[in-house]
Amino acid sequence: MEQEQTSPAVQKRVQDSFDLQGLMSHLGARITHIGPGRVHIVLPARPEVTQQHGYIHAGATSAIADSAGGYAALTLFDEESEVLTVEYKINLLAPAAGHHLEAIGTVLKPGRTLTVCQLEVYGVQADGAKVLVANGRQSLIRVDRPAE
Template identity: 45%
Template sequence: MNPLHQRIAASFDAQGLMATLGARLALVQDGEVHIEMPFSPRLSQQQGFVHAGAITSIVDSACGYAALTRSPPGCEIVSAEFKTNFMRPALGQRFVAVGKVQNAGRMLTVCTGEVRAFAGDGPDYKVVALMQATMVNVPAAA
């Protein structure tokens, strides 16, 4: 595992919410992170779709970890602001949140994200949500 992946994985593994959602890191590269989450009825809303809160959580984390790939050593990332557009019901066997850095500044990093719903193991998916996010570099806890 390369140092960049180790840095992201260590932070990801410390998040209780990602474990609760059954999410895992699927890809880590400079400026881009993918987080995969399987469907579970425990994550559904009243109509059987995956709840918007679960979808927002994985794409917020994907954007945050994408930002962390570009942050200075000794920093962590927190969300300052995000907007999520839901385009269709979150139906599928698995969901992949893709976070990408659009601009990394000294303090703020602007990211975009999308959540892809896969009906099966194949490559075909539908985008169920889009995110625009601003992340902030903060000093890591000692």
């Protein structure tokens, strides 16, 4: 199934912003899809992001979910706008195991001020099989881009 892509300008703006995030870089996460109101972020499984039982840590799982939702919202905002998370709730449904995690942020309700996103995180096996390991909701606020 082919996924809709955003314009090259929106893709660049989202990727450039993502590249400035120290935490995403530190975790080893990367964006794999930028569509209108939808962003996918992949986090490879490696020892540095695990907890004591060998599963990917809930903090890493939550962080990529939060960023996927935030960037999904940003795809719908004008270039003078930025986004900040107001709140999010995540349900951890299964141990975060697999070759990598894939977080998908999807805008449910865009708004001039507040935007609501659905968050999903899948554990993906080497053969491509997926298990939903977390889901949640997020509220984001549109803010003016700071002057440079």
